[in-house]
Amino acid sequence: xxxxxxxxxxxxxxxxxxxxxxxxxxxxxxxxxxxxxxxxxxxxxxxxxxxxxxxxxxxxxxxxxxxxxxxxxxxxxxxxxxxxxxxxxxxxxxxxxxxxxxxxxxxxxxxxxxxxxxxxxxxxxxxxxxxxxxxxxxxxxxxxxxxxxxxxxxxxxxxxxxxxxxxxxxxxxxxxxxxxxxxxxxxxxxxxxxxxxxxxxxxxxxxxxxxxxxxxxxxxxxxxxxxxxxxxxxxxxxxxxxxxxxxxxxxxxxxxxxxxxxxxxxxxxxxxxxxxxxxxxxxxxxxxxxxxxxxxxxxxxxxxxxxxxxxxxxxxxxxxxxxxxxxxxxxxxxxxxxxxxxxxxxxxxxxxxxxxxxxxxxxxxxxxxxxxxxxxxxxxxxxxxxxxxxxxxxxxxxxxxxxxxxxxxxxxxxx
Amino acid sequence: xxxxxxxxxxxxxxxxxxxxxxxxxxxxxxxxxxxxxxxxxxxxxxxxxxxxxxxxxxxxxxxxxxxxxxxxxxxxxxxxxxxxxxxxxxxxxxxxxxxxxxxxxxxxxxxxxxxxxxxxxxxxxxxxxxxxxxxxxxxxxxxxxxxxxxxxxxxxxxxxxxxxxxxxxxxxxxxxxxxxxxxxxxxxxxxxxxxxxxxxxxxxxxxxxxxxxxxxxxxxxxxxxxxxxxxxxxxxxxxxxxxxxxxxxxxxxxxxxxxxxxxxxxxxxxxxxxxxxxxxxxxxxxxxxxxxxxxxxxxxxxxxxxxxxxxxxxxxxxxxxxxxxxxxxxxxxxxxxxxxxxxxxxxxxxxxxxxxxxxxxxxxxxxxxxxxxxxxxxxx
Numbered sequence: 001x002x003x004x005x006x007x008x009x010x011x012x013x014x015x016x017x018x019x020x021x022x023x024x025x026x027x028x029x030x031x032x033x034x035x036x037x038x039x040x041x042x043x044x045x046x047x048x049x050x051x052x053x054x055x056x057x058x059x060x061x062x063x064x065x066x067x068x069x070x071x072x073x074x075x076x077x078x079x080x081x082x083x084x085x086x087x088x089x090x091x092x093x094x095x096x097x098x099x100x101x102x103x104x105x106x107x108x109x110x111x112x113x114x115x116x117x118x119x120x121x122x123x124x125x126x127x128x129x130x131x132x133x134x135x136x137x138x139x140x141x142x143x144x145x146x147x148x149x150x151x152x153x154x155x156x157x158x159x160x161x162x163x164x165x166x167x168x169x170x171x172x173x174x175x176x177x178x179x180x181x182x183x184x185x186x187x188x189x190x191x192x193x194x195x196x197x198x199x200x201x202x203x204x205x206x207x208x209x210x211x212x213x214x215x216x217x218x219x220x221x222x223x224x225x226x227x228x229x230x231x232x233x234x235x236x237x238x239x240x241x242x243x244x245x246x247x248x249x250x251x252x253x254x255x256x257x258x259x260x261x262x263x264x265x266x267x268x269x270x271x272x273x274x275x276x277x278x279x280x281x282x283x284x285x286x287x288x289x290x291x292x293x294x295x296x297x298x299x300x301x302x303x304x305x306x307x308x309x310x311x312x313x314x315x316x317x318x319x320x321x322x323x324x325x326x327x328x329x330x331x332x333x334x335x336x337x338x339x340x341x342x343x344x345x346x347x348x349x350x351x352x353x354x355x356x357x358x359x360x361x362x363x364x365x366x367x368x369x370x371x372x373x374x375x376x377x378x379x380x381x382x383x384x385x386x387x388x389x390x391x392x393x394x395x396x397x398x399x400x401x402x403x404x405x406x407x408x409x410x411x412x413x414x415x
Numbered sequence: 416x417x418x419x420x421x422x423x424x425x426x427x428x429x430x431x432x433x434x435x436x437x438x439x440x441x442x443x444x445x446x447x448x449x450x451x452x453x454x455x456x457x458x459x460x461x462x463x464x465x466x467x468x469x470x471x472x473x474x475x476x477x478x479x480x481x482x483x484x485x486x487x488x489x490x491x492x493x494x495x496x497x498x499x500x501x502x503x504x505x506x507x508x509x510x511x512x513x514x515x516x517x518x519x520x521x522x523x524x525x526x527x528x529x530x531x532x533x534x535x536x537x538x539x540x541x542x543x544x545x546x547x548x549x550x551x552x553x554x555x556x557x558x559x560x561x562x563x564x565x566x567x568x569x570x571x572x573x574x575x576x577x578x579x580x581x582x583x584x585x586x587x588x589x590x591x592x593x594x595x596x597x598x599x600x601x602x603x604x605x606x607x608x609x610x611x612x613x614x615x616x617x618x619x620x621x622x623x624x625x626x627x628x629x630x631x632x633x634x635x636x637x638x639x640x641x642x643x644x645x646x647x648x649x650x651x652x653x654x655x656x657x658x659x660x661x662x663x664x665x666x667x668x669x670x671x672x673x674x675x676x677x678x679x680x681x682x683x684x685x686x687x688x689x690x691x692x693x694x695x696x697x698x699x700x701x702x703x704x705x706x707x708x709x710x711x712x713x714x715x716x717x718x719x720x721x722x723x724x725x726x727x728x729x730x731x732x733x734x735x736x737x738x739x740x741x742x743x744x745x746x747x748x749x750x751x752x753x754x755x756x757x758x759x760x761x762x763x764x765x766x767x768x769x770x771x772x773x774x775x776x777x778x779x780x781x782x783x784x785x786x787x788x789x790x791x792x793x794x795x
Contacts, residue, residue, distance in 0.1 A: 002512035023541070050654075055474065056495070062469040062536035063495065066780045067657040076672055079654040079785060080503060083468070083495040085475030091492050095504060102510035104416050104650070105680050120540075126474045254513075255490055258481045284488050292513065396478045400491075 003108075004410045005100045006241035006248035008042070008234050010368035011035025012195040015229035015356045018119040024064055025071035028115045031230035031361075032072055035111070038377065039234065039244050042109070044073035047234075049099055051112045053083045053092040054360030057126035058118050072113055086157075087256065089114035089231060089364025090308070090393025090402030094254045096235045097404070108237045115230035116360035123226050123359070127157055157310065158223060162215040164276040165313035169217060171277065171328055172316070176217055178331040180208035182312035183222050183354060185340060190351025192380040197227045197356040217313070222354075224310035229358030231365045238410055249371040253293030253405035255285040258396060282321040282392075282401040290323070293405040295388070298323035302405075304346055304373045304382060304389040306366035310353045314394065319347060322392060322403065346382045349373070363393025367404040374408050416680045419509050420637025420644035421791070422516075423452030423630035424752040429591040429740035432526040433624035437471070442483040444628040445520050449485065452630055452640055460514040462486040464493045465501035465521030465744045469533040485518050497696065498522070498627065498748025499777020499787045505631045506647060515636050522626030522745035530622040530743060537780065539657070551698075552619075554659055554781040556611030559701040561664040563613065566716025568704070570613055574604035576700040577618045577738055579724060584735025586725075586764040591623045591740030604700075618700035618738075625742030627749045645755040649683070649790035651676025657784065667702075667709040670776060670786035674710045677774070681790035686711050690790075691770040692757045693731045694750040696777050697738065703731060706776060710788070725765055733757065733765040747777020751789055758793030 011034030013019075013027050022030070036042055050072060052065045061067075065074075065081050080099070084091040096112030165179075187203045190196035211221035234244075241248035259281035286298065295301045305324055309315035316330040324345060325333050333339055339347040348354070350369040353362045370389035372378040387409070393402035425447035427433075427440055449456070464484050466476040477493040480486070490513075494501040498521030505517035534551040535544060543549045562568060578599050584590035585597045596603075599617070607616040637644040653672040655662060662668065674686075683689050693712065697703035704718040712729055713721045723731040732739070734753040737746045754773040756762040770793065777787045 002510070053495075055468075056536075057468050057474040059540075060536065061540055062467065062533060063779065065654075066537055066784055067539050069654055069657050069784075074654055075656045076653060076668065078652045078673075078676070080500060080652070081495050082492060082504070084493050085478060095492065095507075098504070098507040098511050101512075102507040104507075104510070106676065256492055257488055258486055258491055260482065260487065280488065288490060396475060396481075399481070400478075 002101045003103045004238040005097050005235055005251045006238055007251060007371045007406065008236055008241050008244040008248055009035050009038040010233045010371055011038065012365065013230040015195050015197040015227045015358055017225060017227060019117060019228035020119060024059060024115065024117050025068035027117055027228060028068055028113055028230045029071040031115065031232040032111065032113060035232035035234055042234065042244055047073065047109050047111045048107045049110045050074045050077055050079040051092050051095040051099055051110060052079060052081050053088040054115050055083065055085060055088055055126065058116060058123050058359065059120040084395055084400060086359060086395030087363045087393040087400050087402045088360045089362055090366065090404065091256055093233055093364045093367050093404060094256055094402060096233060097251045097254050100235045100237060108240055110235045112233045112235060112364065113230065114361045114364040116358040117228040118226045118359065119228050158215050158218055160276065161311045161314065162218055165217050165311065167275055168277040168313050168317050172331060174331045176209060177205055179217065179222055179312040180205040181334050182315050183208050185334065186348055186352045186354040189341065189349050189380055190355035193350045194379045196351040197225050218311055222312050224354050224357040227356050227358040229356065229361050231361040231368050233364060233368050247375045247408060249374045249406045249408065250410045251404060252407050252411035253289035255288035256400065256402040257281045257284040257288065258400040260399060277317055279317065279321045281399050282318055285401045285403040286322045289403040289405045293407065294411045295405060302388050302390055303384065303386045304370060306348055306350065306370040306391040308353050308363055308366050308392050308394045310357055312354060315348065315352065315354065318392060322390065341380065341382055349378065349380045349382055363395065363402055366393060367391030367406065371406050374406060416649065417510060418634055418646040418648050419506050420632050420634060420646055421629060421755050422632045422637050422640040422644050423448045424628065424755060425451060426589055426627040426749055426752055427625055428589050429623045429625040429742060431591060431593055431623050433524060437524050438480065438483045440522065440626045441480055441520060444522065444626040445483065445485050445518055448628040448630055454516065454640065456485055458516050459485045459489050459518050460516055461508050462489050462491040462518045463501045463505045465496065465498045465748065466493065466523065467495055467744055469536055470523045470525065470528060470743050472528055484520055496779045496785065497777035498745045499751060500652065502629060502748060502751055503650060503652060503787060506650060509631050509633050515632060517631040518628060519631065519748065520626060520628035521748045523743040524624045525622035525743060526624050549659065551781050552614065553611045555699045556614050557659060558664040558782045559613055559699065562701055562705055565665040568716065568719055570605060571601050572719035573618065573701045573704065574601045576703045577604045580732050580736045580738040583725065583733055583765055584739030587734045587739060590735045591621065594621065594735065594739045614699055620698050620737035620741035623740050623742055625740060625745050627745045627752055629748060629752060643759055645758045646792045647789055648792050649677040649681025651680065652787035654785040659782065664782055667705050667783050667786060669783055670706055670788065671709040673786045673788045677788040677790050683790060690772050690774055692733065692754065692767045692773045693729065694734060694754040694773065694775040695732060695736065696747045696750050697736055698778065700738065702783065703736065707731060710774065725767060730767045733762065733767055747787065750775040750777060754791050758791055
């Protein structure tokens with residue numbers, strides 16, 4: 001019944017809008033090297049299996065793991081590919097956990113790799129195809145393509161995120177300034193993270209509010225960049241972890257739960273009633289992961305959180321839905337500095353997805369950073385000691401949430 | 416490894432143009448499996464799907480399958496490989512102890528997309544894709560030629576495999592109608608259109624529409640759910656290097672290593688004596704021969720001499736195999752289902768007698784770059 005799993009290392013490639021100096025395989029190898037560099041006793045021979053993923057439509061290569069096998073050292077090794085859209089990185093990390101915990105003979109150390117090189121293709125075109133199926137159905141109902149694109153797929157992910165933002169703003173009565181404050185905190189944090197993309201140490205709220213709207217209420221300055229980058233995490237068993245690093249980070253709870261699939265839904269009806277800021281998937285994911293990890297009072301027990309949020313409203317929303325703050329109180333917490341580097345519950349000290357978004361990798365960078373904060377090896381390390389942390393991921397059409405709860409202590413109670 | 420039970424399965428009829436929605440098809444497969452096992456939606460704790468964004472023509476192809484696949488508010492994920500690999504993830508989840516019932520489904524609708532064109536996106540984007548000389552079909556041509564040259568195997572012996580599988584498919588009501596042929600001869604196979612010399616049309620497992628679903632449960636729950644669960648006692652998977660020139664195409668390194676791992680897990684010492692039936696995902700007729708050898712069921716170059724008919728020494732693909740219908744992302748899963756049917760005695764007209772241990776394989780990539788093998792056992 002399930003071995004205790006530990007994270008012993010995590011690594012990143014450098015992130016930028018265009019990493020045209022490398023191809024996909026080389027980009028991935030940067031992250032793998034950075035990951036293994038931190039655990040000198042581990043070589044490729046010690047890795048028994050691989051888990052891998054990205055969003056294939058963005059680069060224009062189907063199952064790219066096939067040709068980048070040798071760049072990861074995966075030749076003649078078991079490899080599994082997991083992709084779930086925006087949550088891909090989180091799903092890959094979770095699959096890495098499951099591969100170790102299952103305890104198959106001969107498999108105890110697993111390298112999980114997630115990446116995206118968006119400059120190879122067109123992300124917005126890739127994302128628009130998420131909505132195409134529904135658009136064709138709506139067309140048959142007499143709703144013109146023009147109206148739908150303007151409503152939903154214009155600006156790809158922003159199109160749907162704007163709905164989520166306005167419904168959330170309606171509940172909390174916050175202003176655009178509250179959204180900008182989140183962005184400023186993230187970009188300042190990113191400036192201190194070596195691998196981050198948008199580093200803006202001098203950004204102010206006024207600067208953010210001075211940029212044009214992409215879609216109300218989201219302004220250009222509030223939106224995540226499109227990055228090239230990769231992330232790797234090394235999972236192993238409790239016994240082996242102690243030999244590999246000083247402070248192993250134990251994975252105590254994982255979940256990836258989806259709510260109803262869409263704002264519009266498959267047939268353009270029914271699901272349209274779902275409030276995109278309700279987030280049943282996030283609530284259920286946190287229930288499952290916290291129950292496994294033995295976390296009863298997330299607000300008190302969790303010391304650090306990495307929340308997947310390309311847009312600032314989502315960071316506010318999901319810190320609430322994942323149980324870190326009471327409903328509608330997150331904006332206040334950001335105002336009071338609770339989530340800052342030196343605050344009581346620091347959030348996204350890596351700069352978050354808002355500052356760096358290599359989509360397939362983003363949801364893995366969250367648990368990776370959250371684990372490094374426990375190890376004390378994060379680039380922008382929080383001053384307090386972190387015992388328990390979480391890393392989340394968001395994907396699908398606003399509906400799928402992955403979550404990994406980690407701690408410096410193994411958790412066996414729940415079984 | 417601890418054994419995991421297969422407690423239910425269902426497959427839709429394979430069709431070249433199903434002419435009904437992808438989502439209806441998924442629902443039919445998954446709901447059917449749950450109904451047959453006498454379970455309810457609330458019993459599902461995890462769902463693993465298997466689709467491919469390129470095959471489905473949309474980014475995040477599992478996004479709108481949440482409800483129809485039984486994934487609403489269940490812990491779910493997607494494996495973008497073969498259906499057999501999705502079963503692997505379901506198996507890992509069950510073995511973790513976090514889950515009590517896993518639904519695994521996989522399939523696709525190639526009637527909506529040009530399958531071999533999408534396969535081209537698997538090739539190296541810099542050197543191979545622009546000219547498209549190397550693609551999944553020409554790679555199969557290299558593979559068959561390499562195998563024939565190395566071991567002196569004739570075209571007729573390869574065509575025999577296609578004949579056997581198409582005749583077997585005729586007995587399988589769920590197989591692709593176009594693939595079923597009771598009266599096919601070696602001559603028909605060799606005289607069909609050339610795909611990539613020496614591979615001809617009838618040697619190819621034609622992509623078709625279809626979805627299959629499978630239910631997995633830990634041993635204790637499996638015994639409660641059904642009286643005759645099929646046990647997964649061994650699994651192995653492996654990926655070899657990419658460039659065809661770096662590989663020995665006359666064999667399958669990936670399946671050889673996967674087989675070694677699975678046999679080891681299941682404690683199989685002499686596969687030839689211990690295994691009664693094999694369901695292999697052969698994307699082309701010659702691959703069945705190569706795989707048979709990679710799995711140590713025959714000596715190198717001797718697979719054509721093995722009698723693999725339903726009543727033969729070692730029946731391979733009594734259901735018709737992938738040549739009997741090849742829904743991308745579903746084929747490997749169907750192999751596991753067919754092997755389970757053999758163990759449960761549910762295979763009807765193509766039942767093999769006295770099956771106690773069976774193996775089933777899956778693959779992705781050109782010339783089966785990544786392979787997976789399961790060892791299945793019946794009885795309690």
